Amino acid sequence: MASTSTLPQPARPGNPPSGSLPPLPNPKPRKTASDTPRAASPYGPSKLRTPSSPRPSLKSPLSSSNSTTNLNAARSSSGGRPPGSPDRSLRRTISIASFPQPPKAGSRPSTASSLSGIQAASASMRPKRSSRLSTGTTSSYRSSKTPSLLNGSGEGKFISSGDARDPDASPGHSRSSSAQGSCSTSATTFEDADDAHRSSAKPKEIKGNVIVSVRVRPDNNSGGETPRNHGEWSVDSRQSMISYRGKEGGDYIYDNVFNTQENNARVYDSAAKRLVRRVMEGYHGTVFAYGMTGTGKTFSMQGTATSPGVIPLAITDIFSFIRETPHREFLLRVSYLEIYNEKIHDLLSASAAGPGAGPQEEIKLREDSKRGVYATPLKEEIVQSPTQLLRVIARGDHARRTSSTQFNARSSRSHAVVQIVVESRERVPPGNQDKRSAITPGGVRVSTLSLIDLAGSERAADDKERRTEGAHINKSLLTLGNIISGLSDNKDKQGNPSDRDGRHLPYRDSKLTRLLQPALSGGSLVSILCTIQFTSSINSHTGETLNTMKFAARAKNNIVSHAKKAEEAYGGGGGDSGSRVLLERYRMEIQALRGQLDTQAKYQAEKELKWDEQQYEKEAQARHEEQVLEMQLARTALKERIEHLNRLILSSKSTGVNTHNSLSAFGRLSRMSATDSGTRSLRSSASQSTLGVAHSSIRPISFMSVNSSEPSSTLHYPGGSFGNEDEEDLGEFGDGKASLQRQVAALQADLGDKNRYISTLERRLLQARRSSHSRMSVGPKPPSSTISEYPDASALIHEKDMEINELRLQLDDKDRMLAALRSATRHRDLAAVTNESQSPDLRGGSVAGDSPALSGNGFGKIESPSKRPLSGRSERDDGGKKMDEVSRMLEEMIQGRGDGQERRSIHSESRRVSTSAQVAGLNPNAASWDPTLSPPVQE
Numbered sequence: 001m002a003s004t005s006t007l008p009q010p011a012r013p014g015n016p017p018s019g020s021l022p023p024l025p026n027p028k029p030r031k032t033a034s035d036t037p038r039a040a041s042p043y044g045p046s047k048l049r050t051p052s053s054p055r056p057s058l059k060s061p062l063s064s065s066n067s068t069t070n071l072n073a074a075r076s077s078s079g080g081r082p083p084g085s086p087d088r089s090l091r092r093t094i095s096i097a098s099f100p101q102p103p104k105a106g107s108r109p110s111t112a113s114s115l116s117g118i119q120a121a122s123a124s125m126r127p128k129r130s131s132r133l134s135t136g137t138t139s140s141y142r143s144s145k146t147p148s149l150l151n152g153s154g155e156g157k158f159i160s161s162g163d164a165r166d167p168d169a170s171p172g173h174s175r176s177s178s179a180q181g182s183c184s185t186s187a188t189t190f191e192d193a194d195d196a197h198r199s200s201a202k203p204k205e206i207k208g209n210v211i212v213s214v215r216v217r218p219d220n221n222s223g224g225e226t227p228r229n230h231g232e233w234s235v236d237s238r239q240s241m242i243s244y245r246g247k248e249g250g251d252y253i254y255d256n257v258f259n260t261q262e263n264n265a266r267v268y269d270s271a272a273k274r275l276v277r278r279v280m281e282g283y284h285g286t287v288f289a290y291g292m293t294g295t296g297k298t299f300s301m302q303g304t305a306t307s308p309g310v311i312p313l314a315i316t317d318i319f320s321f322i323r324e325t326p327h328r329e330f331l332l333r334v335s336y337l338e339i340y341n342e343k344i345h346d347l348l349s350a351s352a353a354g355p356g357a358g359p360q361e362e363i364k365l366r367e368d369s370k371r372g373v374y375a376t377p378l379k380e381e382i383v384q385s386p387t388q389l390l391r392v393i394a395r396g397d398h399a400r401r402t403s404s405t406q407f408n409a410r411s412s413r414s415h416a417v418v419q420i421v422v423e424s425r426e427r428v429p430p431g432n433q434d435k436r437s438a439i440t441p442g443g444v445r446v447s448t449l450s451l452i453d454l455a456g457s458e459r460a461a462d463d464k465e466r467r468t469e470g471a472h473i474n475k476s477l478l479t480l481g482n483i484i485s486g487l488s489d490n491k492d493k494q495g496n497p498s499d500r501d502g503r504h505l506p507y508r509d510s511k512l513t514r515l516l517q518p519a520l521s522g523g524s525l526v527s528i529l530c531t532i533q534f535t536s537s538i539n540s541h542t543g544e545t546l547n548t549m550k551f552a553a554r555a556k557n558n559i560v561s562h563a564k565k566a567e568e569a570y571g572g573g574g575g576d577s578g579s580r581v582l583l584e585r586y587r588m589e590i591q592a593l594r595g596q597l598d599t600q601a602k603y604q605a606e607k608e609l610k611w612d613e614q615q616y617e618k619e620a621q622a623r624h625e626e627q628v629l630e631m632q633l634a635r636t637a638l639k640e641r642i643e644h645l646n647r648l649i650l651s652s653k654s655t656g657v658n659t660h661n662s663l664s665a666f667g668r669l670s671r672m673s674a675t676d677s678g679t680r681s682l683r684s685s686a687s688q689s690t691l692g693v694a695h696s697s698i699r700p701i702s703f704m705s706v707n708s709s710e711p712s713s714t715l716h717y718p719g720g721s722f723g724n725e726d727e728e729d730l731g732e733f734g735d736g737k738a739s740l741q742r743q744v745a746a747l748q749a750d751l752g753d754k755n756r757y758i759s760t761l762e763r764r765l766l767q768a769r770r771s772s773h774s775r776m777s778v779g780p781k782p783p784s785s786t787i788s789e790y791p792d793a794s795a796l797i798h799e800k801d802m803e804i805n806e807l808r809l810q811l812d813d814k815d816r817m818l819a820a821l822r823s824a825t826r827h828r829d830l831a832a833v834t835n836e837s838q839s840p841d842l843r844g845g846s847v848a849g850d851s852p853a854l855s856g857n858g859f860g861k862i863e864s865p866s867k868r869p870l871s872g873r874s875e876r877d878d879g880g881k882k883m884d885e886v887s888r889m890l891e892e893m894i895q896g897r898g899d900g901q902e903r904r905s906i907h908s909e910s911r912r913v914s915t916s917a918q919v920a921g922l923n924p925n926a927a928s929w930d931p932t933l934s935p936p937v938q939e
């Protein structure tokens, strides 16, 4: 077992102290069966030997004749039960049957057998063990009602020499593989007992389960030989008896007496194994080693790597039991404390780990009805394997205080308490483990196993520190002895245990006794291992040895165990015990976590679903936004186009519009400023002339209003005021130069509009491109009604590009138009100058009704036809030619631009119309001319 290597390996030869130890409380005077019922033995009062009773003689009690006689006498007298046997003995008897038998030969005598009603005959017929520690042997032991070795009368046993234990029954080496081999053998036996126990409708209550054993440490000076008859002492391990022939001598008989050759495994098997198993079943159990310093307490409890002691073997058995009990689940937690100088220290806490560690929080003892007395705060570690548990304990051992003393090079200076808490619960059938609605496991049973290595009693040392330690140790041991001496079934008025005189027991006088209170007052199974040593040296410490033996005898006599299987607790029930049941708490936590997991999984699924939906919605939203944007773009583009076309239409159809004097309805023109009013009027005129609508009625408007002084010439225009405006305008354009300037201004304004329009379109185009890119990066989108109008973004872009190009071309055209108009202006001015210089008549003449527009365009004052000279016509023709030339230039220019380009019909139409208008405007025969109304291309 690898883990055992971590255990301390005491290898310190030491001699037992030779001085006297603090005296144990005086044991009750030896009582024989005749004077004390407790000491009653089925073997007859006359021969019954009690450990502390003075031997009547040095004659060995192991006389076969005597024993036989006595056994027969006992058998005949009371049928196996001693007359007047006390209740206490009877109670113990009841419990014995429930306490499993040790896996050793049935060679041990037991008063218990007789007390339990088994006839002395059966005791005398103790089966001889035929084989070593086998399951079969043990089973037959039990089935034959062979009495338990435990908890007999406690006052000693008279044993026939003929019934001496077979030396092979508990060979020292038989437990060499205790952890692996013999443990399992025993376990099998106990499992049978457990099964019987489980099947019972009403479990038996185990009472009076106290084992008291004495172990004799080999004397270093004797070369390892058992000092069987060492001076005044004799040890008979088979009879579980130690005899002393000195003063206060007698035969001391216990449940177990281990001679110097018996090893730790043997000690464990006999003294602790069953108790450990019972703890695993739900009983509280306490094992402690008591004895003078250097006599082998630590050696017995901890052992060595080659010979593990009670603690490691118990740990091995605990896990063996768990393995063998598949129908239950277990949780183990361990704590380790020491009582040093009446202070409790946690050996597992971090601060106990090293010298540099800070001060430890003071640990106090508390008591509650469920847990009894317990130390708090104390670190508890949950362990899952023997190795882990052994490591934890080894860590505590390392922190324990030891010092070199006169009798022990590594003397334990403190009482050390390992406490293993065992929680167990019926296992939920595997098929139902994941179904929370399925079988709910039973409650959790909590039991504790306390393994205590007491500090050794010792004489006063020279060293002050050792003396102080020794004083505390001795005081606590003395208190322990006092309490054990005073133990009885008596209770005081408050129901607390009291001694026989009704006095309360001084548990509170020391931390050790306070901590042991639950065990000593009957709450747990108890196994006490007392260690002694005989030496051949002059410094023999007979007094201390006798004290230890008396202590053991009193413990055997007085400690009564009412240990019951712990009740099953439910973690949800609240209360301290409930909350401390980790198994239940963990189960509930696991359940809660599973619930949380389920909820989270559901939540997660919902969230994912939601997220998916959101994503889908987001995508849909994005798609929608894109669509809206596209629609907006398309609408904007269309609007712009409509507006643009409207402007074009306005230009081309303005004649008809202006006829009704609704310029404002044409938007673009309505925005013109007041300063543009002249231009507007001119446009109207041009339109009218171009379209030839109400030509005759309109013509006089401008003409007559401007040029005729006759009242009749102030002719009617349906929209009266308009006519007045025209009149004003015409007055301004009297020289025709202003008209051209206004045309230029109008064209420039139009140019500005066009530029703005272009920039708008470019902006839109950019947006459309971005949108197109993003849409393409997202992936194909479902067709929409908007997109269906523009199924191909590139087509849209292309169209826009085309439009922009066309607009640019229009701009160019306009520039050219401007240039042409300027040129026309120059020509006209030239013509006017020429006319003035060559034909003054013409300057004042006019051709009434011939070309009102001409006059309107500033070609001189219009006179009546009668006053107009003939020569004037030719001059006018010259001017007209020049104007025609300009018109032609414009026409060519426009045509040239138009050639090779695809124009929409409406554009062509507007151009044609505008060209006509221009031509008409420049034609002296035309009614009027307004180039601003007729941009060649307005796209």
Ligand SMILES: Nc1ncnc2c1ncn2[C@@H]1O[C@H](COP(=O)(O)OP(=O)(O)OP(=O)(O)O)[C@@H](O)[C@H]1O
Residues within 6 Å of the ligand: 010, 011, 012, 013, 014, 216, 217, 218, 260, 291, 292, 293, 294, 295, 296, 297, 298, 299, 300, 408, 410, 411, 412, 413, 454, 455, 456, 457, 531
């Ligand atoms: N049964 C035994 N067989 C061999 N060696 C033993 C036995 N018992 C004790 N020893 C040895 O005797 C020495 C003292 O033993 P141990 O330390 O266990 O005594 P102790 O009772 O615990 O003393 P203390 O009370 O001072 O701590 C150790 O070296 C140990 O190995």
